[in-house]
Amino acid sequence: MRRHIDVATAAAAHGEGRRPAFTSGSAEQIPVPSASADLVWCRDVLVHVADLAVAYGEFRRILRPGGRALVYQMFATALLEPHEAAWLFGTMGVWPASAEPGQTEAAIATARLRIDERIDIGCEWGE
Numbered sequence: 001m002r003r004h005i006d007v008a009t010a011a012a013a014h015g016e017g018r019r020p021a022f023t024s025g026s027a028e029q030i031p032v033p034s035a036s037a038d039l040v041w042c043r044d045v046l047v048h049v050a051d052l053a054v055a056y057g058e059f060r061r062i063l064r065p066g067g068r069a070l071v072y073q074m075f076a077t078a079l080l081e082p083h084e085a086a087w088l089f090g091t092m093g094v095w096p097a098s099a100e101p102g103q104t105e106a107a108i109a110t111a112r113l114r115i116d117e118r119i120d121i122g123c124e125w126g127e
Contacts, residue, residue, distance in 0.1 A: 027055035030062050037062045040069040047074060047089075047099045052107030060111045069113070075101045 001024050008022045025031040027042070027049050040059045049055045059069045076085060076095035089095045097103045108115060 028058060030058045032062050034061050035064050038064055038067045040067070040071075042069065043072040044074055046071065046104070047096060049098055050096075052098050052103055053110040056107045056111035056113055060113055068116075073104065075099055075104070077101075 005022045005024060012019045012022070023031055027045060028051060040063060042059075046052060046055060063069065074088075076089075076099040080088075080095070085095050089099070105115070
C-alpha cells in the first residue's frame with residue numbers, strides 16, 4: 001500500500017494549484033479532520049466493511065456542508081450465480097450483509113445521509 005501512496009503523491013506533484021494528500025486508513029476510521037472533505041469517492045470497497053453504518057457515519061463526519069459522497073458499489077442479487085458468489089466472496093454462494101442493497105440503504109439512513117441519485121447498472125456490460 002505504501003507504494004500506491006508514493007505513486008499517487010508523485011503524480012499529484014506535477015499538477016498545478018492545491019495538491020491532495022494521500023494516506024492509508026479504513027472506511028470505519030478515516031484519518032482526516034471532521035468537515036474537511038468536499039468529496040468522498042468510494043469504489044467497490046464497502047462490500048469488505050463489516051459495519052456499514054460506521055463507515056457511512058465517517059463519510060458524514062468528514063464531509064463539509066454541501067459535500068458529496070460518490071459510492072460505486074456491487075450488490076449481490078438473485079442474478080448472481082453461486083459460483084460467481086464463491087469467486088467474489090470466498091464462500092460457497094454466501095455473500096456478506098454489506099453486499100445487500102437493503103443493508104446499504106439502512107446504513108445511509110442511520111448516518112443521516114441521503115441518496116440523491118441511484119443508478120442500477122444491472123451488469124458489467126452496463127458500465
